[in-house]
Amino acid sequence: MFIPLHDANSLKHIKLQYVTVSLIGINILVWLVVGAFSSDQQASASVLGLGFIPAVLFDYASLDPALVLVPKDATIFTYAFLHLSFWHLATNMVFLWVFGDNVEDAFGHLGFLIFYLACAAAGALLHGFIAPQSQGPLIGASGAVSGVVAAYLLLHPRVRVWVLVFMRIPVPLPAFIPLALWVGQQFVMLLLSPEESVSWAAHVGGILTGAILVVFFRRSGVPLFDRTLVTPRAVQHKNQGLQDAGVSQTERPSDSIP
Template structure:
């Protein structure tokens, strides 16, 4: 898996929406109950119970999205001891009203750890600015959340009985990647390729994003990964395809990215002459 670090595709306007989304995701992560211990590497049972209660309230749950039925008992965030002396999280009637459709929106700002958060924000920062530049601030905002909703409901349809919480901005960001592939397939992207060391290369966007999509498809089948059940790869696929479809009408009027200069695939690119 290559790690993108920068694209050679300047923008005409400041991507305020992309910056705002990144800021909101980071702030929500920092103030998510129960994650402070995981950041420090010392998660107590109390912190985990508070985290489970928080996610049950604000995360999207496939079974709730499809059947619109909330569970009778949910984690309360409290810790209790059994008669045998074992500690565990307390469950009880929910003390709040939860809207499953609204939980899709709130779940887009929740992340399970630093790697989850930083990986998503890196992709959003690199590819979101150009998509926002092409669509405009308002349309880009609507596009981002539309892809997130499509990804969440698409995953829920495929896993309608699952009670596992669905969190993260990955589905919406996958839509951004799909739109970027449609709008700027020839743009060059600097990536780090792990080969003994991290080897920097400048590759076309169609290769970087196309290979990312293929990997998501492979992983969604359970091949090549041991945590296929904990990562919603199917949501990535649905979000990516939704982004491609929505961005396709904008493709004819999209100006091409600038012709790159310097190193290309690890060698010097030949100068081109115009007549």
């Protein structure tokens, strides 16, 4: 539907988004080890051992002991660090990069890490509750990232974000427009196609958890529905160039009346 490119929403409480950067780094490292530089057999074993399999968690099936890498309860977290497709990884990490820093800023480092893992777990559990006998492993950070998107939407709906629409057209929009449409799409797809290869349930589980936890995890004094408008840097530079040329925003030739 769209890919976020950039926002100019500056950090107010932290100097650097250590947790966001670390999560992105871990996801990339795991992809390199498990996906890019592993044989198909090794990758499949890693997916089975670290991915979330509802039938295993709910005791409808058991995993070959040779494939068990972590306790089955831990897979509600470990699945969120697995990506076999580069584009699956890239899409999730771009969303996390654009929106994660400001959510981490609002929650603090530790709070954001707990929040991220909670959204990942909620995504896995809703996926499992909808299809408890499924033996297909769930992988990907989408559930956790969906929670981050929901939190950003509630914290900064008016911030203008550059998004790539239809993978072709870069457009600056208030965050609530693309993010609300994206959130709505996840619920619609869950109702229409609950058994697709994409786990819409994991997305919805992350969204619901993120929307609830943002109320409790944000720092004291951090408001919901921040009304501050932040202009993307590309627009700021354009306006600055016009001002340097002696043309105010209200005097641009395109705005003049013949």
